[in-house]
Structures are given as structure tokens and as C-alpha cells.
Amino acid sequence: MHETEGPTNMRRKVLHSEILCPYLALSYLFLLLNTSVYVRYHHYNDALPTLFSIAVYLSYSFLYLLPVILVLFVINIFLSLSSVSGFLSKINIDPSWLLYIPAVLLIWILQVMIYADGYIFRFYSFHVNGFVWNLVLTPGGIESMGGDMATFASFGAIAFGFFILQLALLVLLWFFEPIRRFCLGLFNRRFVALSSSALLLLMALQSVVYGVANLHAYTPIMNVTDDFPLYVPLTFNRLARSAGMEPEKKAGFRFNRKTTRICYPLAPIQENAQHHKYNIVWLVGESLRADMMNQEVMPETWAFSRKAVRFENHYGSSNGTRQSLFSMFYGLYGNYWFSFLKEGRGPVIMDVLLRQGYQINLFSSARFSYPEFNKTVFAQVPETLYHDVSELPPGLGWQHDRENVKRMLDFIEKRQKGRPFMTFMFFESPHARYYFPPESAIRKPYLDVFNYATVDLQRDVGLIKNRYINSCHHLDSQYGRVLRYLKEHDLLDSTIVILTGDHGEEFLEKGHWGHNSSFVEEQTRTPLVLWVPGMPPRQVDRMTSHVDIPATLLPLLGVTTPAEFYSQGLDLLGPQGKKFTLMVDWNALAYVDEKNKVTFGYSGIAMNRKATTKDDVVIEDQEDFYATHRPVFLQIMKELVRFSK
Secondary structure (H helix, E strand, O other): OHHHHHHHHHHHHHHHHHHHHHHHHHHHHHHHHHHOHHHHOOOOOOHHHHHHHHHHHHHHHHHHHHHHHHHHHHHHHHHHOHHHHHHHHHOOOOOOHHHHHHHHHHHHHHHHHHHHHHHHHHHHOOOOOHHHHHHHHOOOHHHHOOOOHHHHHHHHHHHHHHHHHHHHHHHHHHHOHHHHHHHHHHOOHHHHHHHHHHHHHHHHHHHHHHHHHHHOOOHHHHHHHHHOOOOOOOOOHHHHHHOOOOOOOOOOOOOOOOOOOEOOOOOOOOEOOOOOOOEEEEEEEOOOOHHHOOOOOOHHHHHHHOOOEEEOOEEOOOOOHHHHHHHHHHOOOHHHHHHHHHHOOOOHHHHHHHHOOOEEEEEEOOEOOEOOHHHOOOOOOOHHHEEOHHHOOOOOHHHHHHHHHHHHHHHHHHOOOOOOEEEEEEEOOOOOOOOOOHHHOOOOOOOOOOOOOOOOHHHHHHHHHHHHHHHHHHHHHHHHHHHHHHHHOOOOOOEEEEEEEOOOOEEOOOOOEEOOOOOOHHHHEOOEEEEOOOOOOEEEOOOEEHHHHHHHHHHHOOEOOOHHHOOOOOOOOOOOOOOEEEEEOOOEEEEEEOOEEEEEEOOOOOOOOOOEEOOOOEOOOHHHHHHHHHHHHHHHHHHOOOOEO
């Protein structure tokens, strides 16, 4: 019995090495193909950043695989215990499969995770982060992206394809001896051990290079690391100071994204009881960028804007919906979002409307739970007054918009006539995948089938933009329905109308598609049209922002408390505006004035970005820019915590 067990156990050990070594080596090569997305879309100007990027690419691809190798090593030790092997033989289970099955599953999961992160990076230039997890975990998040069953099926097929790949590698190595022997000739245990050692050495080398680059503030090296997920920077600042060497200062500042407990408003809100109680109709189009406001794409809104106050240099307060609508209602910069969400504190403007007895109905073709407007912007409004996509039959964004406009007009029609009303609607037509009916197609050809998993941006971006333009044309028709109703029912003489978008949308003009990835003009500029009864029409060319809206509306609602006690914006209808504004997303903060723009990271050593002109052209003398703007940046640091305890 002992004579037969010895060779069998030895054979199993040989098979482990014969199969696992080439299996892991081949998996690493396929993983390199998967992670190549992190180097394919970066433009390197010098040799050193290029070589550093290759070193990070090779070593970090191995680092991503290393936890799987360690798990398999532990399992192998466990299986080598004679008591375990004896137990498994009694129940007729080959111990080898208890090693190979985890190998296939773990590497498959790794490949899918890298593919998903690389997909996000390729489209949006950021990795899986808090925003993405919020998107996945918050009710309505995935739905808001506009994916259909064909898209989900495509991604499912890709994930299944990775599983088949990993399983096929194992099957080939297990059952086909010529293939196994060929691979063993290339990837024997000695080769794998030497290669692993070389990659670990390369890992250490690139870490040292980064540490030296950080010591000398060499940003071309530091910026490369933003391309790789989970990059861990090594710094020598403390060691350098102990040796009497002062590290070079990095250009820029670092701001804290999350505030502490809020103090809002800073003073009690006082109201003049004799003010005129205007109705309010507040319409916001998802991803409506500024240049869509023209006579061809949005003729009805364009015509209305000629009779109202229109703002030609207007910014959303973010490149995403969450912080932009936050600033639009609170009058605060978006860094406060997290604290207000935590405390469930609504904005002053909704306090005032409720206190004054306004009839309120809120409509959205998305969900009020994503982003969490039910816990922030409309936190104090009873949920019975919310009407979102969850109440509508299945359909596309343009269909939901049409149905919600009908419901909004029904609310206005059936309201109690002696009381003022406020209604808000968030439109989804211009949200990717850009929805419109055939009659709204003013730009042809357009991408007929928009599948996230199979679309080629470089090839299809013109057709995709045509879809977007058509969807904006449909949005205009829905804005027009509301405006015509107000005119036909003589409500424009008593109603404030706000027409705007949350943020813009880019179509590779600056290297990105969509939004949430950059603070370029295409992603942050949006139209704003403000109708105030009795206000003469005019065009405002100075820079304005969503953060200015509450400071404009609240005085019209009788609030006499100065805006500085509840807002960081200024009255849009006043003679002067702010000289700059701030925009915020999950990862960064952008300062923009009439000439310049600069982005700061909240955290992370390599998060500082280059300063540019307002039109996103890189400024050559970065040091001089930061030196001349230091006073205003210090002012911003104070402003970001002004409403915190």
C-alpha cells in the first residue's frame, strides 16, 4: 500500500508544477493584454516617463496576479498535508482539482475586474472609485447609465469569454501532453521563479524612481501613476529631511473634499411677508451642454431665451449631476455634498418654499434615490410629492420625459389656484445613450444601435454626437410644451422659469467621451435661461455658475437675509458677479476664472493637474501661475470650510 501511494503522491506534485507554472505564466501574458489599456491611451513626450510606464505596467500586472499566486501556494501547502490527502482519497476526490478550480476562478475574477476597470478608464479616464461603487450600490444607479438588455448581455458574454479562456488554458495543459511539454519548455519552474524575481525587482526599481521623482517634483513621472489602478506611491520626503535635504515643493495646493459638521445657514433666514409670491417652474436637462442652445437644435428654447435673461458664459458646478444640482439648490460648492448627505439637511430654498405654503410636485425621468436627492436637495419634501421613473411604465428616456411633462402639466392644471406652486423636472433625453423619437432626428446619419460593450468611440463618435444632438432637439420640444402651456394659461406673468442643464457632455473634443472625467469646457458649460416676470430681456456675458442661483431666487421670494449667510454665490441679476467659480467632482476641484483654469486633487501625491487657459490649453509657466494666484487659492481654502463647524 505504501509502495503505491508514494509514486502517486509524487506524480500529483509533478503535475502541480507541470500545469500550474505554465498556467500562471500564460495567465500573466493574457493579463498583460488586458492591462495594456492603461498604457495605450497615454501620450508620452519623453523617454524616461515612457520607460517608467512600461516598468509599472509589467510589475503591476504581476502584482495584480500575486494574491492569486499566494492563495494557490497556501492551498498547495494545505493539500500536501498527509492527513488531508488521506481524507480526500477516502472520499474519492483528486486533490489536484482543489488547486486548479480556485486557480481558474480567481484568475477569471481578476481578469473581469481588470477589464471592467480598464473599460471605465478607456471611456472616462478614471478608475473604479467611490463614484463607481456609489453607482453600483445605490438604487437607480446602474439604471441611470441607460444600459439595455443587449448591453448587459454583451458584457455578460465578455465575462463568460474570460472564464472560457482560463478554463481552456487549464484543459489544454491537463489533457494535451504535447502542449504541456511545449509550455514547460518555455515556462518551467526555474523560468517562472526567475521571472517572478525579476518582476519584483522591477517593482522595487519603479518605486524608487517614483520616490526620486516625487523628491524633485518631476510631474511627468508622477502623472503616469494615475493611469494604473491601486498604485502605491513610495516617497522619501522624511528620509530626505533627516539627511538635511529639503524636497522640492510641488506646484499647487491640496484641498480636503469632505467637510466636517455643517453650519448652514450661518444666520436665521428673515423674510418680508409682503413680497410677491411667484410660482416657480424649474427645468433641468441631463448633460445639456452650452452650445446646444441654438436656433437649429433647440429652436423653442432659443426663442424663449430672447425674451428672458440668458447667460452666455455659464458653468455647472461639476462635471457630474450630483454636485451640480447640489450647488444649484444650496448655493454652496459641491465639496459640502458629503456632509449634507450624512446629516440629511435640505437647502434653505426648499425650507422657504415649504414655510410659505407652496404647492410642490417634483418629477424626474431618473430616480430621486440616485443621486441621493431624496436625502439632500429634497430631504424635507414629503416623498408623496416625488414622481420619478419608478412610477412609469418601461420605456426609453424620451418616453419618460414626455409622460412626466404630461404629469407636470396635470399638476399645474389641478393645483389650488389661490396658492403659489413650485415644480421641478429632471429630463433624461440627452443622457447617454441619447434618446429621441424618429421625428426628432435632425442630424443624420446617427448610430442606430448604441451598445456600450461593442461601440468603438474613435470610429463612431460623430454618429454618437448626432444621436446626442437629436436628443437635445427632443428635449427642446418638451421644454416647449411647458413654455406654451404657461403662455396659453397666462402664467408667465406670475411664474419664475429656470431652464438649464446639470453639466455638459464631451465627444472627444479634448480626449474624453461623456462627463464625470474632466473639467474641460465641453463637460462643464451649460445654458441658463432665467425668466422673471417684468424683467426686461438681456444677455449676460460675465462668468456665472449654478452656485449663483439660490442667491438670485431667494430675494425674489422675500428673503432679506444677505446671501453670504446661506450661499457662496452672488445674485445673477445684480450688477457684478464673482471673479471666479469652483467646480467639484468625486476626485478633484477645479478653479476657473475669466482667463485660467486649474484642477487640484483632494488627496494623493500625484493628483495635482496642470494649469490651463479657460479653453483648456496648457499654460507653459506653471510656477509663475501658482505664485501669482496664491492669494486667491488661500481664499478658496477658507471658503471651502466657511459653512462647517
